Amino acid sequence: MTVQISQRTLEDLGFSEVLRALTQRCRTEPGRERVLARPFHDTEEEVTEALALVDEARFLSQQQFSLPLGGVTDLRTAVGHAEKGGILEPRQLIDAAQLLFAFARTREALDERKENVPRLVEISRRLPFLEAMARRIDQCFEPDGEISDRASPELKEARDRARGLHRRIKIRLDELLHDEAFIPKLRENYYTLRNGRYVVPVVSNYRSEVDGIVHNASQTGQTLFMEPQAMVGLGNDLAIAQSEVAEEERRVLQELSQLVGRESTRILEGLEAVAELDEVEAIAILSADLDATTPTFVGVTELNLRGLRHPRLVLKGTEVISNDVTLTGGARALVVSGPNAGGKTVTLTGVGLCALMLRAGLPVPVAEGSRMPLYRSVHSTVGDAQDLTQGLSTFSAHVTLLRDILAAVGENSLVLIDEIAADTDPREGAAIAIAVLEELLGKGAYSLVTTHLEELKALAHMDPRFLNARVGFDSKRMAPTYRLQMGAAGQSSAIDMAARVGLPSRVCERARELSLNAGGPLTKALAAAEDDRRKLYEELEKARLAAKEAESLRAELEKQKVAFERERKGRMMQFNEDVHAAADHAAQEVRDLLTKLRSEQSEKALSEARMQLQQRADEAQKRAAAAKAELFQVEAPGPANLKVGAWVHHSGLGRDVEILELTDGQAVVSAGGALKMRVPTSELSGSRTRKPQQAKFPERQKGEAALKRAASAAPAQVEATNFRCDVRGMRADDALSELEAFLDQGMRKGEEAALIIHGHGTGALKQAIRDHLAASPYIRMFRPGDSHEGGDGVTVVALRG
Numbered sequence: 057m058t059v060q061i062s063q064r065t066l067e068d069l070g071f072s073e074v075l076r077a078l079t080q081r082c083r084t085e086p087g088r089e090r091v092l093a094r095p096f097h098d099t100e101e102e103v104t105e106a107l108a109l110v111d112e113a114r115f116l117s118q119q120q121f122s123l124p125l126g127g128v129t130d131l132r133t134a135v136g137h138a139e140k141g142g143i144l145e146p147r148q149l150i151d152a153a154q155l156l157f158a159f160a161r162t163r164e165a166l167d168e169r170k171e172n173v174p175r176l177v178e179i180s181r182r183l184p185f186l187e188a189m190a191r192r193i194d195q196c197f198e199p200d201g202e203i204s205d206r207a208s209p210e211l212k213e214a215r216d217r218a219r220g221l222h223r224r225i226k227i228r229l230d231e232l233l234h235d236e237a238f239i240p241k242l243r244e245n246y247y248t249l250r251n252g253r254y255v256v257p258v259v260s261n262y263r264s265e266v267d268g269i270v271h272n273a274s275q276t277g278q279t280l281f282m283e284p285q286a287m288v289g290l291g292n293d294l295a296i297a298q299s300e301v302a303e304e305e306r307r308v309l310q311e312l313s314q315l316v317g318r319e320s321t322r323i324l325e326g327l328e329a330v331a332e333l334d335e336v337e338a339i340a341i342l343s344a345d346l347d348a349t350t351p352t353f354v355g356v357t358e359l360n361l362r363g364l365r366h367p368r369l370v371l372k373g374t375e376v377i378s379n380d381v382t383l384t385g386g387a388r389a390l391v392v393s394g395p396n397a398g399g400k401t402v403t404l405t406g407v408g409l410c411a412l413m414l415r416a417g418l419p420v421p422v423a424e425g426s427r428m429p430l431y432r433s434v435h436s437t438v439g440d441a442q443d444l445t446q447g448l449s450t451f452s453a454h455v456t457l458l459r460d461i462l463a464a465v466g467e468n469s470l471v472l473i474d475e476i477a478a479d480t481d482p483r484e485g486a487a488i489a490i491a492v493l494e495e496l497l498g499k500g501a502y503s504l505v506t507t508h509l510e511e512l513k514a515l516a517h518m519d520p521r522f523l524n525a526r527v528g529f530d531s532k533r534m535a536p537t538y539r540l541q542m543g544a545a546g547q548s549s550a551i552d553m554a555a556r557v558g559l560p561s562r563v564c565e566r567a568r569e570l571s572l573n574a575g576g577p578l579t580k581a582l583a584a585a586e587d588d589r590r591k592l593y594e595e596l597e598k599a600r601l602a603a604k605e606a607e608s609l610r611a612e613l614e615k616q617k618v619a620f621e622r623e624r625k626g627r628m629m630q631f632n633e634d635v636h637a638a639a640d641h642a643a644q645e646v647r648d649l650l651t652k653l654r655s656e657q658s659e660k661a662l663s664e665a666r667m668q669l670q671q672r673a674d675e676a677q678k679r680a681a682a683a684k685a686e687l688f689q690v691e692a693p694g695p696a697n698l699k700v701g702a703w704v705h706h707s708g709l710g711r712d713v714e715i716l717e718l719t720d721g722q723a724v725v726s727a728g729g730a731l732k733m734r735v736p737t738s739e740l741s742g743s744r745t746r747k748p749q750q751a752k753f754p755e756r757q758k759g760e761a762a763l764k765r766a767a768s769a770a771p772a773q774v775e776a777t778n779f780r781c782d783v784r785g786m787r788a789d790d791a792l793s794e795l796e797a798f799l800d801q802g803m804r805k806g807e808e809a810a811l812i813i814h815g816h817g818t819g820a821l822k823q824a825i826r827d828h829l830a831a832s833p834y835i836r837m838f839r840p841g842d843s844h845e846g847g848d849g850v851t852v853v854a855l856r857g
Contacts, residue, residue: 059096059415060433060464064457068438068472069409070368074342074418077371081341085130086327087334094335096415100354100430105175106417107350112173113340121169123337124161127154127816128330135324138317143310146201149193152316152323156190157818159183159326162333176336182329184322187818193312194815195785199846203305206785211304218297225254225290232256232284241266243279252298253291255281339418346370348419351426359383359407359502363423366406367413370421378423379540381407387523389493389503391512393545394527399538400506401438401474403527407504408436408472431470431502435461438474451479458492467500476505476512486511497521513545612739616707698723704740712743780811788824795825799834802855811841812851822848829853 066072079088097103116123129151138144144152163180170177196207205212229247232238233256239245241262247254250271258266258280260273269288272281283291316323342348346367363378370376381403383390392400410420411431420428437457454477461471476492477485486509493515496503505512515522524545527538698704698718706713706725716732717724723740726732781798783791795812802810812829814822829838834855841850 059098061096061412061415062435062464065408065434065436066412068436069405069412069434071409071412073368073371074409074413078335078338078342081338082334083125083337084128084330084334086132086331087338090331090335091338094416096412097417103353103415103417103430107419109175109336110339110343110417110419111350112176113336114343115172116169116176117337117340117344121165123333124165125158125330125334127151128158128334129155130327131155132324132327135316135320138313139320141317142313143306144313144316146197146203146309149309149312149316150197150201153190153193154816155323155327156184156186157194157816158330160185160187160190160818162330176333179329179332183326184319186319186322189315189319191785191817192315194817196308196312199813199815199841199849200844203308207308208304211301211308214297214300214304218294218301221290221294221297225287225294228287228290229254229256229284232286248281250281252295253283254287255283258282343419346419346421348421349424349426350419351414351422351428353414353428353430356427356429358385358427359429360427361407361410361422362426364403364406364410364426365421366402367409367421368405369402377538379403380542381525381540382542383502383523386520388497388501389505389515389522390525391515391522391545392504392506392525392527392540393508393513398527399540400527402538403525403540404472404474404504404506405436405438408434408470411470429468429502432466432468433464434470434472435465436472436474437461438472454479455488462492462495462499465496465499465501469499469501471496471501471503473503473505476507477509478507482509483511485509490515493522516545609738612707616741619707698737698740703743705743706735707739707741713740715740778811779805779807779809780813782813783821783825784813784815784817786821788821791821791825792828795828796832799832799855803834807855810853810855811845812853813846813849814851815849822851826851 075091075094078091078094082088082091097106131148131152134144134148134152160183163183163185166173166177166180196204198204203211205215226247233242233245233247241258243257243259247256249255253269253271255271257274258268260278260280263270263280263282266282267285268282269285270280270282273279274281346365347370351361359382361381364381365376365378377399379399381390392403394400410422410428411434413420414428415430415434420426422428437454458473458476461473465471473492477489479485480488489505489507489509489512493503493505493512507513513524516524523543525540525542526544527540698715700715700718702715703712704715704725705711706727711727713725713727715723716726718737721737722734723737724732724734725740779802781795783794786794791814798812799810812825814825816822826838829835829851836854836856838851838853840848841852845852
């Protein structure tokens, strides 16, 4: 069974905005392309599997884990070029190495979590393990993208030869520029390069006196850039050496490109797997941003969306009022009525967009416990359907769409119609609307429609397949509430809305007089029924609020009871410990006195001993009485002293706070420092402790402390340097030994900074080096390299002076 979603429906419901939000959360171009081509799944099994993948990705996100896809670049074109034998640019080869490293990191990271994310691990199995090739490519380039001398022995030899010729030519030129007989013939005392040859600026008048080859001239012709004849032979040798370097560099690039070309099929398969992983992670991030859940859909035939929030409104970051939308108990058509701009269309498109998202395997912004069928097709007509190109009026175009929908729907289709059969005579429009809805229900479809037609609102009272719902209108504020109430029809409140937007009051009053007599018996009966329903609903809301407040108070009292019992038990334990200590002390004193009595023989000494024993007994009794009194002072919190500056106990924080402001039933309190909060006065009780001691000049002390913290946390800037250590390709232990000797040498030489080149690789060597630097006594601070220094493949350090 193929899902049928028309392009008009996708545009009406704004499904492209959801896909656009997904692409913004992707990190790779292949992932973004995959999102834009995301299909609607045909079967429950496919939807279940897609959502299970998302659940695994959300699990990783909740564990603060992100897939290690850093460095992934879209290399499909470059890989295809290499497959055909083309030579890749250095930047493309470096990107290829980073891509292969990302493959390895992603496989390893998911494999470590395979028990919790088996489906993601299965996708990662398609990532090729080509880390050896990645290391080979990575070692052939410097951090700035230049081909390294390590790329091949022949390249190093050719470059050494070229560097030697450069030095020889510069030495000869320096000697020539210090020749007293040659200096007057120069425009300025320097040498430069023209067309790859070393030249000096000679005054044109001395052209015949200088033996050499002219390679260029100034715009005025007064200066000739000449290669002295003595340099020509060395210049030719240098040109040959440089051509050998260029040829060897081309050979290295060709060799590396062939490596990529040979593995092109596996690399492209890996990019597809990365795109799938990137797409799933983006869906997990979007689901968290929407606070979305997965409604039950397997075998479901009734609609019950709890706390529905329109996905597009949530994405815009606006405040969204959640609503429950249900079609249960045999009802298959929901008729939504109420004032204009009250949220009818939002409800309609919100349900439709959630239906599309679920079919695409995306969680939807509803509360737990929601249920939604997997609709076979979704059809909509939202907004003005006028088509001037075909000469159709708004009503004619609307009826044309209804005709097309009736021809396409079938069992388990969802039809969304905004303002059905409007823009014509209300009686005939209502008749057409009822006939269309009956035809849709007869074909087994589900329908959600918005309307102002009274005849449609009456259907729910006569046909159990129809259910009313209305969006609220606050007559006091003269504004819609955007809350959906199931089971009730709503008034259009057109006159109230007209008054709100500024229609003259006399016009509005006259309209109300006319409307009182305009409706027939059905309209008046519906109005009376709705008025009774409104009163009952208001009473029910009051009862719900009272029950909610009572439950909140009960929970608060329970919390205070638990805290009181905990404190009482603590005091009891302390009391027992104090009594035990006092008893031990008293027993020791008695033993001491008895020892003294046995050693004394006089009546006077015995009398004094008896007096001391009596004194000790009296003191022990007083201490016990005081401890007992303190113990039983622990009782339920007393009433709070509600005034500004008073200290009270806040049950939620479990600590004493100071009252800063008081308003009706609310208080702004401070819990010390900068922490301030507004709380209900019902959460405050009598203080348990004394008022805390305030430091003198607290603001001044806080300011000084903040300045000290800022000064200590602001390290000096570390600049790059030519003093560098290259440890790429080494094992971690060998690299750290090399680094330690390098830093020791730098300290002895008085170096202020150094550059450590470790490359990207898997990141293990980089992390080991930075952990070592963090504990090294040589290092004042360090940072990753900037883009012109080699990026994250190098670390710039500052040495201690």
